[in-house]
Amino acid sequence: MPAEKWTFLIVKDEESPIRQVKVARGTLRVGLGVTAVLGLLLVTVAIGLTFSGVRWFEANRLANENQLLEYELAGMRGQVADLEGQLSQFADLDRKMRVLAGLDPIDSEVLEVGIGGPGSLTPDAGPLWAVDSTLSKETFAVSYDLNALERRASLLESSFTEVADSLESQRDLLLSTPSILPAVGWLSSSYSRSRMHPILNTARPHEGIDISAPHGTPIMAAAAGRVRFAGRKGDLGFTVEIDHGYGYVTRYGHASKLLVRRGQTVSRGDLIAQVGKTGLSTSTHLHYEVLVNGRAVNPMNYVVSGPLP
Numbered sequence: 001m002p003a004e005k006w007t008f009l010i011v012k013d014e015e016s017p018i019r020q021v022k023v024a025r026g027t028l029r030v031g032l033g034v035t036a037v038l039g040l041l042l043v044t045v046a047i048g049l050t051f052s053g054v055r056w057f058e059a060n061r062l063a064n065e066n067q068l069l070e071y072e073l074a075g076m077r078g079q080v081a082d083l084e085g086q087l088s089q090f091a092d093l094d095r096k097m098r099v100l101a102g103l104d105p106i107d108s109e110v111l112e113v114g115i116g117g118p119g120s121l122t123p124d125a126g127p128l129w130a131v132d133s134t135l136s137k138e139t140f141a142v143s144y145d146l147n148a149l150e151r152r153a154s155l156l157e158s159s160f161t162e163v164a165d166s167l168e169s170q171r172d173l174l175l176s177t178p179s180i181l182p183a184v185g186w187l188s189s190s191y192s193r194s195r196m197h198p199i200l201n202t203a204r205p206h207e208g209i210d211i212s213a214p215h216g217t218p219i220m221a222a223a224a225g226r227v228r229f230a231g232r233k234g235d236l237g238f239t240v241e242i243d244h245g246y247g248y249v250t251r252y253g254h255a256s257k258l259l260v261r262r263g264q265t266v267s268r269g270d271l272i273a274q275v276g277k278t279g280l281s282t283s284t285h286l287h288y289e290v291l292v293n294g295r296a297v298n299p300m301n302y303v304v305s306g307p308l309p
Contacts, residue, residue, distance in 0.1 A: 083149050087156065094159050101166035106159060176244040178222035179304045180268065182252060183275060183286045185213030191298040207296035208251070208289035215256060215284045217275040221266040222250050222290075222299075230258050236287060237279025240272050249294075253287035254279050 095105045189210035225244035233239035236253030240260060243249050256276020266272060277284045290299040 080146060080149065087149060087152055090156050091152075094156055094163070097163045097167075098159065101163045101170065103163065103166055106155070110155070173246055175224040175268065176246050176248055177302060178244065178248060178250045178290050178299070179302050180220070180222055181211065181303055182220045182222045182250075182288055183211045183213050183217055185211040185217060185275070185286070188212040188285060191296075191300065205296075208253075208287050209299050210285045210287055211275075212283065212285040213275045215274075215276060217284075217286075218271050219252050219255060219273040219275060219286055221268055221270045221272050222288075223248065224267045225250075225265075227260045227262055227264045227266065227272070230260055230262050230264075232278070235280035237281065238273065238276065239279075242266060242272070247293040249291040251287075251289040251291065253289075254281045254285060256284075 091106075098105050187209060189206060191209055192206040219240075221242055223242075223244045225242040225248070227240060228243045228249070229239065229241035231239065233253070236251070238253075238255040238258050240252045240255065240258060241249060242252075252273055254275075254277055255273035256278060257274040258272075259274070260266060260270075260272045275284055275286050281287075288299055290297055290302055
């Protein structure tokens with residue numbers, strides 16, 4: 001039985017003759033099979049080349065990103081080093097300021113903030129570890145250093161606040177300490193636990209000092225405070241009393257004229273009265289007392305020379 005054949009008509013154009021090609025059915029099947037296999041191979045190769053290209057581009061992109069990350073990490077390490085230097089300078093300043101403020105310096109181990117860190121994490125706990133363990137370690141080290149610097153900066157911030165509060169408190173104390181003579185004159189009588197009174201002619205404590213000066217000589221507040229009394233007070237005549245806080249009170253007696261009123265706030269050097277001889281007095285002078293927690297002390301123990309705040 002003759003083999004079954006397929007006839008294919010090939011037409012080039014209308015003027016060209018028609019050509020006939022007869023192909024046996026088996027041959028046609030083999031040809032189609034070979035064509036299909038070749039097509040499949042071409043598709044497979046094309047897909048492989050496509051994926052290879054994608055992987056190449058992806059690998060190239062990751063390499064560029066890693067290089068950029070390394071560059072950024074190098075910059076961050078430089079910034080960390082600069083910050084460490086600046087914080088070291090601040091730490092030296094803090095140590096000096098704490099001495100001036102009367103505070104104990106921060107322990108060096110505490111200042112280093114060596115306890116703790118970024119929790120219990122380790123370099124291999126981050127997602128970068130699976131991609132690049134070296135970069136993961138470097139990133140972790142930079143993060144650790146930044147956390148330590150942040151804690152150290154926070155500690156220094158708290159210390160500076162403490163120093164500022166202490167210095168402010170000391171400044172207020174200095175402003176409230178009666179440390180100047182309240183009138184220009186000469187010391188005519190000193191502080192004494194027993195002195196012969198010039199008028200009563202009996203021995204009695206002299207709980208202040210007497211500054212002899214002409215009538216009307218200005219009397220100044222010896223420190224900042226608030227007037228708690230301004231008026232006539234027994235043997236002292238016209239008297240001003242100023243409460244300076246911190247347990248300090250000053251008293252100015254025998255004035256000829258009072259220039260402040262009760263409740264008024266004054267600063268060191270403010271004019272509060274004028275020298276006179278009101279009360280029990282033989283001549284114009286200022287009787288000046290300093291009381292600490294209600295007890296009279298020698299005013300000269302608080303008089304200092306040099307500039308005052």
